[in-house]
Amino acid sequence: MKRTLFLLFFICNILIVQAQKVVEPSAEKHPEWSRPFPPFQIAGNLYYVGTADLACYLITTSGGNILINTGLASSETQIIANIKALGFRITDTKILLTTQAHFDHMGAMAAIKKVTKAKMMADEGDAAVVADGGLSDYDLKGDVRTFTPVKVDRILHNGDSITLGNMKLTLLHHPGHTKGSCSYLFDVKDNKRSYRALIANMPTIVTDKKFSAIPSYPGIANDYAYTLKAMKGLKFDIWLASHGSQFDLLGKHKPGSPYNPAAFADEKSYYDEIAELQAEYDKKIAAK
Numbered sequence: 429m430k431r432t433l434f435l436l437f438f439i440c441n442i443l444i445v446q447a448q449k450v451v452e453p454s455a456e457k458h459p460e461w462s463r464p465f466p467p468f469q470i471a472g473n474l475y476y477v478g479t480a481d482l483a484c485y486l487i488t489t490s491g492g493n494i495l496i497n498t499g500l501a502s503s504e505t506q507i508i509a510n511i512k513a514l515g516f517r518i519t520d521t522k523i524l525l526t527t528q529a530h531f532d533h534m535g536a537m538a539a540i541k542k543v544t545k546a547k548m549m550a551d552e553g554d555a556a557v558v559a560d561g562g563l564s565d566y567d568l569k570g571d572v573r574t575f576t577p578v579k580v581d582r583i584l585h586n587g588d589s590i591t592l593g594n595m596k597l598t599l600l601h602h603p604g605h606t607k608g609s610c611s612y613l614f615d616v617k618d619n620k621r622s623y624r625a626l627i628a629n630m631p632t633i634v635t636d637k638k639f640s641a642i643p644s645y646p647g648i649a650n651d652y653a654y655t656l657k658a659m660k661g662l663k664f665d666i667w668l669a670s671h672g673s674q675f676d677l678l679g680k681h682k683p684g685s686p687y688n689p690a691a692f693a694d695e696k697s698y699y700d701e702i703a704e705l706q707a708e709y710d711k712k713i714a715a716k
């Protein structure tokens with residue numbers, strides 16, 4: 429009996445250790461995810477500090493800075509170097525946000541939170557996944573974490589304001605890609621004018637399964653429908669996204685080219701892409 433109990437205890441411990449391990453999925457097929465990209469000023473107090481494809485944004489304010497997304501775990505050094513190259517200090521980061529709780533945007537979040545002691549704010553639908561390192565993700569659901577867990581200091585709901593210094597961002601709950609995928613809408617200013625900036629989380633479909641075959645996310649079909657509708661109605665002056673490829677970063681900004689917010693203004697490409705995603709969604713729904 430004693431022996432059986434001991435064995436049981438031993439197995440449980442192995443399972444717990446296994447569940448706590450962080451195994452980042454391979455990014456081998458996406459070399460652009462890790463490729464460095466020179467940081468630059470997008471518009472006013474909004475800067476690009478990510479890799480060639482994993483978009484990370486720094487918003488500077490009179491009360492410290494806001495960092496949105498952190499790429500892979502290995503992106504940490506690039507992001508910190510990019511912020512420094514722009515003349516800012518990583519330690520001035522006060523708020524951390526993400527557009528979705530996937531490892532390619534959350535990878536370096538825990539490390540950067542440790543360095544900055546900034547507050548992590550997460551959409552209500554993704555808060556649990558942020559806190560457990562992807563363990564409870566509806567699609568990647570496995571027995572290992574895909575990124576280091578991050579303590580959530582504030583849970584955000586649709587329409588919530590995130591304020592810091594002279595800045596106010598509005599969170600737009602855009603679930604589907606993850607349960608708490610979200611976009612951010614805010615105004616940035618340069619010495620000529622202000623720009624309404626949209627950082628959009630495009631509702632691409634992650635799962636190969638039928639929506640009806642995902643018991644861990646029963647509302648997935650309705651969430652995508654809601655998000656597609658909500659995203660069609662958005663008005664903005666410039667738009668960006670979670671991946672550079674989604675808004676053609678490499679086409680719109682050549683490294684070293686001069687300051688040009690207008691490069692990110694083409695709203696047609698945004699609405700075209702949303703229409704394409706709507707068509708993909710409709711096809712998936714029709715195929716059931």
Ligand SMILES: [Zn+2]
Pocket residue numbers: 528530605
């Ligand atoms: Zn994703």
